[in-house]
Amino acid sequence: MPELTLNKIGQIAVNVSDLEVAVAFYRDILGMKFLFQFPGLAFFDCNGVRLLLDELAGWQHPSSILYYKVDDIQDAYQTLEQQKVVFKERPHLVAKMPDHDLWMAFFEDPSSNLLALMSEIPHDK
Numbered sequence: 001m002p003e004l005t006l007n008k009i010g011q012i013a014v015n016v017s018d019l020e021v022a023v024a025f026y027r028d029i030l031g032m033k034f035l036f037q038f039p040g041l042a043f044f045d046c047n048g049v050r051l052l053l054d055e056l057a058g059w060q061h062p063s064s065i066l067y068y069k070v071d072d073i074q075d076a077y078q079t080l081e082q083q084k085v086v087f088k089e090r091p092h093l094v095a096k097m098p099d100h101d102l103w104m105a106f107f108e109d110p111s112s113n114l115l116a117l118m119s120e121i122p123h124d125k
Contacts, residue, residue, distance in 0.1 A: 004079040010069030010118045011050040019055035026053065038095075065106075065114045073103045073119035080107070080117075091117065099123055 016022035023042045027034045033045040044051040050067075070076040073091045081087065091105040100120045107115055 004070075004076055006068040006070070006076075006117075008069045009049050009066055010120075011052055011065075011067035011116075012046075013052040013054050013065035013067070015064075016053045016055050019053060022053045022055075026051070063113045065116055067104070067116045067118040070117050070119050073105060073117050076117050076119075077105050088114075091119075 019040060019042055023034070023037070026032045026042075026044055032051065035043040035045055035050065037043070040055045042053045044053070052065075052067075077087065077091050085107050088106040088108070091103050093101055094104045095102045097120075100122045103119045103121060105117045107117075109115055
């Protein structure tokens with residue numbers, strides 16, 4: 001079985017009750033670098049780790065979501081599945097960005113904390 005080590009955080013999600021108020025706080029008060037926004041979601045750069053503010057909170061979860069960055073999401077998914085990790089869904093395309101496609105797959109730890117695999121797949125040039 002291939003060895004897999006999840007040790008690079010690519011993104012952390014934080015639930016917010018009012019996205020516009022939260023964006024203003026993180027951008028204008030804390031001085032964080034604003035990256036981009038989608039309906040219900042805003043993204044900031046924290047020295048290479050993305051902070052996602054999530055107003056929609058599609059899954060109710062008690063903690064922040066840690067997104068582990070992996071090079072090959074399909075391989076990481078299969079490796080963890082072989083180790084009896086139960087995923088909420090298979091890896092799927094989340095967003096087509098200008099220079100890459102963003103893929104994710106969500107799973108829970110034994111305490112029901114939501115975790116995710118994320119992979120940024122560059123577009124062929």
